[in-house]
Amino acid sequence: MIDVLATVITVVASVSASTASLGYWLGKKFSYIDTKFSEINKRFELIDKRFELIDKRFEEIDKRFQEIDKRFQEIDRRFELMEKRFDELSQRIGRLENAFTQFSETLIMLLESKEIFTSGEALSLRKLVRAILPYSSSKYYTKEVYERLKQLLDKDAYEYTLDDIEQMYEIADLIEKEGIESKRKDLIEYSHKLRFFALVAKVIFVYPKILGRTPAQPKQQQQAQEKKKERSC
Incomplete structure (x- = not known):
């Protein structure tokens, strides 16, 4: 009976020692894993910050493109105004040419009638x-x-x-x-x-x-x- 009890105590002590050793080892492993996850989180934070910077740059680029679009719109408006002015000028020249032709025709008719x-x-x-x-x-x-x-x-x-x-x-x-x-x-x-x-x-x-x-x-x-x-x- 005493031998059995001694054996049990020995087994329990051995298991306890193994469990303690395993717990210590697992603790180290979990600590290492936590450290790695912390590093990963930090890297993700850095990546997030970089993406934020990239987003800001894209926002700046978008703003610049919007400004460029506005400038192009202004240029288009100016060209439209120029085209309208050229059309008006062309019409005026056409009217002037027609008036000159009519004047010349009338003058020749007058000279012809006077022989x-x-x-x-x-x-x-x-x-x-x-x-x-x-x-x-x-x-x-x-x-x-x-x-x-x-x-x-x-x-x-x-x-x-x-x-x-x-x-x-x-x-x-x-x-x-x-x-x-x-x-x-x-x-x-x-x-x-x-x-x-x-x-x-x-x-x-x-x-x-x-x-x-x-x-x-x-x-x-x-x-x-x-x-x-x-x-x-």
């Missing part, structure tokens, strides 16, 4: 426009356009129609376009001369037919016709 600007001057102008007819180009002022203009300038001026005059204006626009794109000054200058001749031809040769009268002729031609009438009488 100061006659068909003789108009034919001389056409002769000049025909003589300086520029060679054709490739894009707008093509060979076909060149040939059509030559036909119009060679046509009997007294048989001109409003459609012929309109074609001259359209060809003048094509020649001007070609001159601007190809940087040919001669084409640009010629387009202005052609427009002026088209205006003169309309007033001198077309309007009188619409009004039911003959175009104003040079005085020498009028005198020759009067002499023929006198002889026939």
